[in-house]
Amino acid sequence: MAHPVSPLAPKTYPDLPEVAGVRFATAEAGIKYKNRTDVLLAAFDEGTTVAGVLTTSKCPSAAVDWCRQHLGAGKARGLLVNSGNANAFTGKKGVESVALSARLASEALGVPAEEIFLASTGVIGEPLDAQKFAGVTGEMAGRLASGPWLNAAKAIMTTDTFPKVATATVEFDGVPVTISGIAKGSGMIAPDMATMLSFVFTDAPIAAGVLQALLQPAIDTSFNAVTVDSDTSTSDTCLVFATGKAAIAPITSAMDPRATVFAEALSDVLHELAIHVVRDGEGATKMVTITVEGATSERSAFRIAQSIANSPLVKTAIAGQDANWGRIVMAVGKAGEPADRDRLEISFGDIRVATQGERDPAYDEKATSAYMKNEDIDIRVGLGLGSGSATVYTCDLTHGYITINGDYRS
Amino acid sequence: MAHPVSPLAPKTYPDLPEVAGVRFATAEAGIKYKNRTDVLLAAFDEGTTVAGVLTTSKCPSAAVDWCRQHLGAGKARGLLVNSGNANAFTGKKGVESVALSARLASEALGVPAEEIFLASTGVIGEPLDAQKFAGVTGEMAGRLASGPWLNAAKAIMTTDTFPKVATATVEFDGVPVTISGIAKGSGMIAPDMATMLSFVFTDAPIAAGVLQALLQPAIDTSFNAVTVDSDTSTSDTCLVFATGKAAIAPITSAMDPRATVFAEALSDVLHELAIHVVRDGEGATKMVTITVEGATSERSAFRIAQSIANSPLVKTAIAGQDANWGRIVMAVGKAGEPADRDRLEISFGDIRVATQGERDPAYDEKATSAYMKNEDIDIRVGLGLGSGSATVYTCDLTHGYITINGDYRS
Numbered sequence: 001m002a003h004p005v006s007p008l009a010p011k012t013y014p015d016l017p018e019v020a021g022v023r024f025a026t027a028e029a030g031i032k033y034k035n036r037t038d039v040l041l042a043a044f045d046e047g048t049t050v051a052g053v054l055t056t057s058k059c060p061s062a063a064v065d066w067c068r069q070h071l072g073a074g075k076a077r078g079l080l081v082n083s084g085n086a087n088a089f090t091g092k093k094g095v096e097s098v099a100l101s102a103r104l105a106s107e108a109l110g111v112p113a114e115e116i117f118l119a120s121t122g123v124i125g126e127p128l129d130a131q132k133f134a135g136v137t138g139e140m141a142g143r144l145a146s147g148p149w150l151n152a153a154k155a156i157m158t159t160d161t162f163p164k165v166a167t168a169t170v171e172f173d174g175v176p177v178t179i180s181g182i183a184k185g186s187g188m189i190a191p192d193m194a195t196m197l198s199f200v201f202t203d204a205p206i207a208a209g210v211l212q213a214l215l216q217p218a219i220d221t222s223f224n225a226v227t228v229d230s231d232t233s234t235s236d237t238c239l240v241f242a243t244g245k246a247a248i249a250p251i252t253s254a255m256d257p258r259a260t261v262f263a264e265a266l267s268d269v270l271h272e273l274a275i276h277v278v279r280d281g282e283g284a285t286k287m288v289t290i291t292v293e294g295a296t297s298e299r300s301a302f303r304i305a306q307s308i309a310n311s312p313l314v315k316t317a318i319a320g321q322d323a324n325w326g327r328i329v330m331a332v333g334k335a336g337e338p339a340d341r342d343r344l345e346i347s348f349g350d351i352r353v354a355t356q357g358e359r360d361p362a363y364d365e366k367a368t369s370a371y372m373k374n375e376d377i378d379i380r381v382g383l384g385l386g387s388g389s390a391t392v393y394t395c396d397l398t399h400g401y402i403t404i405n406g407d408y409r410s
Numbered sequence: 411m412a413h414p415v416s417p418l419a420p421k422t423y424p425d426l427p428e429v430a431g432v433r434f435a436t437a438e439a440g441i442k443y444k445n446r447t448d449v450l451l452a453a454f455d456e457g458t459t460v461a462g463v464l465t466t467s468k469c470p471s472a473a474v475d476w477c478r479q480h481l482g483a484g485k486a487r488g489l490l491v492n493s494g495n496a497n498a499f500t501g502k503k504g505v506e507s508v509a510l511s512a513r514l515a516s517e518a519l520g521v522p523a524e525e526i527f528l529a530s531t532g533v534i535g536e537p538l539d540a541q542k543f544a545g546v547t548g549e550m551a552g553r554l555a556s557g558p559w560l561n562a563a564k565a566i567m568t569t570d571t572f573p574k575v576a577t578a579t580v581e582f583d584g585v586p587v588t589i590s591g592i593a594k595g596s597g598m599i600a601p602d603m604a605t606m607l608s609f610v611f612t613d614a615p616i617a618a619g620v621l622q623a624l625l626q627p628a629i630d631t632s633f634n635a636v637t638v639d640s641d642t643s644t645s646d647t648c649l650v651f652a653t654g655k656a657a658i659a660p661i662t663s664a665m666d667p668r669a670t671v672f673a674e675a676l677s678d679v680l681h682e683l684a685i686h687v688v689r690d691g692e693g694a695t696k697m698v699t700i701t702v703e704g705a706t707s708e709r710s711a712f713r714i715a716q717s718i719a720n721s722p723l724v725k726t727a728i729a730g731q732d733a734n735w736g737r738i739v740m741a742v743g744k745a746g747e748p749a750d751r752d753r754l755e756i757s758f759g760d761i762r763v764a765t766q767g768e769r770d771p772a773y774d775e776k777a778t779s780a781y782m783k784n785e786d787i788d789i790r791v792g793l794g795l796g797s798g799s800a801t802v803y804t805c806d807l808t809h810g811y812i813t814i815n816g817d818y819r820s
Binding site: 091 | 465466467468469470496498499500501502503504533534535536537639641644721722723726727729730732734735736737739740741742743744745746747748749750751752754764766767768769807808809811812813815816
């Protein structure tokens with residue numbers, strides 16, 4: 001598990017402010033890892049609303065099933081997350097395990113079990129011994145605090161090499177409203193899902209239905225726009241908790257102009273967390289932004305961008321610092337979306353390498369090779385067919401990915 | 411380019427019989443490689459029919475465009491194939507290059523240019539200098555011969571580590587009819603295509619329309635059922651040439667009972683060639699057969715099998731000899747096809763590892779680990795929903811793949 005820290009890790013972390021109405025603690029329950037925290041317990045004050053987006057997998061984890069069952073009510077008083085075991089594909093044992101987990105958290109916090117949200121991440125297919133939480137939940141409840149957030153982010157890591165946090169503040173009538181989030185994820189990361197695991201906390205007073213309405217579009221341009229390896233997790237979960245402690249009038253309608261401002265800030269936080277996930281992609285050495293323009297629709301642009309971002313040949317070329325635009329042509333061609341080879345234009349950064357279906361007459365191998373040595377690589381593909389555009393974020397595919405995943409269970 | 415020979419390479423090659431009406435030669439045109447053959451020129455006697463299946467890529471190579479244009483007539487007198495350059499995404503230069511290639515072969519063989527079929531494989535996006543063929547086609551035409559087939563298979567290799575050949579013979583009224591084929595392919599290999607490059611030759615007298623009708627279903631269970639890396643090539647081409655030299659009455663209808671016998675033999679040859687391509691998958695150390703049963707339809711079973719076969723996490727686990735059924739659950743779940751987690755059954759070889767949505771109560775880690783050390787791994791997934799089944803063939807994902815593709819252009 002002890003892989004070197006990603007070269008794309010942030011050099012510094014932001015100071016994350018307290019979010020009124022949220023307190024948490026972490027502990028070592030010994031689920032799988034030794035000498036590190038693996039459980040996060042958060043408590044929310046009464047009145048906290050919740051919205052969430054969960055994996056689209058047909059084989060979801062028991063914790064995802066639990067959250068799906070209880071999200072509708074929109075009320076949250078607690079969150080229990082563990083790393084080391086995904087409690088996925090664990091049959092009846094999994095169902096018993098989530099019930100016990102929720103009961104233990106409920107007893108420790110003195111709140112209803114159905115208002116406890118659960119998430120688990122780690123190995124799939126092995127039973128999760130929730131009894132291990134019994135040894136820590138009561139003790140954790142006794143030392144809940146409003147920080148530090150980095151500890152919360154660390155407790156939920158699996159193959160992650162750095163903790164992922166992001167924060168934003170907006171002001172309404174001079175009153176600051178805080179949105180802070182944490183996320184984990186490094187492999188088994190693909191678009192068209194919710195995310196690996198991400199939890200966002202705000203003191204905004206915002207109705208659960210409004211929160212849910214704002215969340216989905218923000219997910220589409222953040223977690224749903226990243227891919228590490230095209231593999232969609234069984235456990236993807238993004239939950240947003242709003243405690244309502246900020247001293248502003250409640251936001252009860254998506255038509256409220258403040259909802260738009262809040263949604264933008266929420267988008268920023270989710271986007272930053274999603275980028276952190278890519279920058280910690282298993283084995284990543286390059287951060288790659290792929291923008292497709294001129295497609296027949298936004299959806300078509302997105303699918304072509306995904307096809308490029310998920311191509312092992314494109315990703316290994318980038319790892320090899322090779323401006324192999326031919327493989328981008330291949331990935332455009334296989335996407336199954338409208339494309340006209342003879343209108344294609346491809347750029348790496350500001351360098352146009354291909355135009356009108358062939359190599360740019362001004363192509364300069366030396367300048368392009370120099371560009372490919374950068375840590376951040378921007379690829380832009382113009383289709384010349386319409387006005388649909390989309391951006392997808394990914395990383396390269398390296399020996400590190402093979403090493404990490406060739407012996408994950410052992 | 412000099413990668414070690416795949417550990418999955420065949421230990422021996424079959425003796426490939428002559429196919430009456432087919433003669434060929436290979437040469438060094440110096441397209442890209444040094445000290446190896448890179449051009450194959452084949453001549454077909456008058457009366458040869460042809461059928462073909464070409465890439466579904468929206469960015470096909472110039473040679474694919476050429477074949478698509480001329481396949482309709484169903485007549486072939488020659489075939490010119492080069493390795494080292496794919497002549498794909500080469501714009502107007504590419505079009506000029508195929509025209510020149512066809513003209514050079516046509517002049518050398520003394521046959522119409524529109525009855526010359528072309529294929530190119532290698533780097534995408536760099537112009538192909540067809541003038542280099544001028545130095546060899548005339549000389550090759552002077553030494554055409556009916557063997558040895560291994561030389562033909564070698565001349566079309568790129569990252570392949572071994573030549574790929576297969577043969578079958580059927581008898582009609584005591585007269586033997588031969589079907590022999592060659593193929594190349596190792597990376598950029600994905601289902602839902604034609605194939606990388608494959609050429610099959612038979613002396614059967616068979617109408618082009620019948621040949622075409624027999625070819626597509628044979629492709630579906632051979633080249634379309636293999637995947638190395640989920641990347642579909644711009645150049646996939648499978649052509650079958652029938653010289654009609656076997657002394658039997660012509661097969662002019664797909665209803666002819668002999669067409670069924672011929673189709674089975676053709677399927678066998680294509681299947682064997684397709685398996686060779688997987689066994690030479692870039693960096694492969696394991697041959698993996700994935701069978702999905704109990705799906706709601708055959709198409710659904712195929713898509714789920716593809717999802718498993720293309721999952722980098724499943725493929726790296728197999729490389730690590732890890733019976734990580736959890737990743738198979740993940741791949742079933744992300745496929746977007748009907749599946750019920752709680753009915754899933756998964757076996758590695760004869761060992762059932764999971765049943766009814768959880769680990770098999772009789773699961774034996776030791777026996778399973780021992781099985782995973784085999785070179786050939788069979789994975790069987792039961793969905794328990796219907797009667798749809800499908801099989802997909804793939805290989806593992808190793809450091810070798812990264813090494814090969816991180817510096818392909820250089």
